[in-house]
Amino acid sequence: MPPMRRKGDLPEKLCAQCGRPFAWRKKWERAWDEVRYCSDRCRAEAKSARGRG
Numbered sequence: 001m002p003p004m005r006r007k008g009d010l011p012e013k014l015c016a017q018c019g020r021p022f023a024w025r026k027k028w029e030r031a032w033d034e035v036r037y038c039s040d041r042c043r044a045e046a047k048s049a050r051g052r053g
Helices: 040-052
Strands: 012-014 021-023
Antiparallel strands (some): 012 021
16 A cells, blocks of 8 residues: 555646646546646536637
8 A cells, every 4th residue: 555645745736717726636646637627617617618709
């Protein structure tokens, strides 16, 4: 079993929609490079904003 990591030691990114920082999650382990949004809500808002423009 790998050693435990503190939450503060996890990598972070800024959300492309709201600009807030968000931390790495286990479910994003394989696709961390492709993750752009902090939540489904931000992803949906970005998608709808693209359609309006």
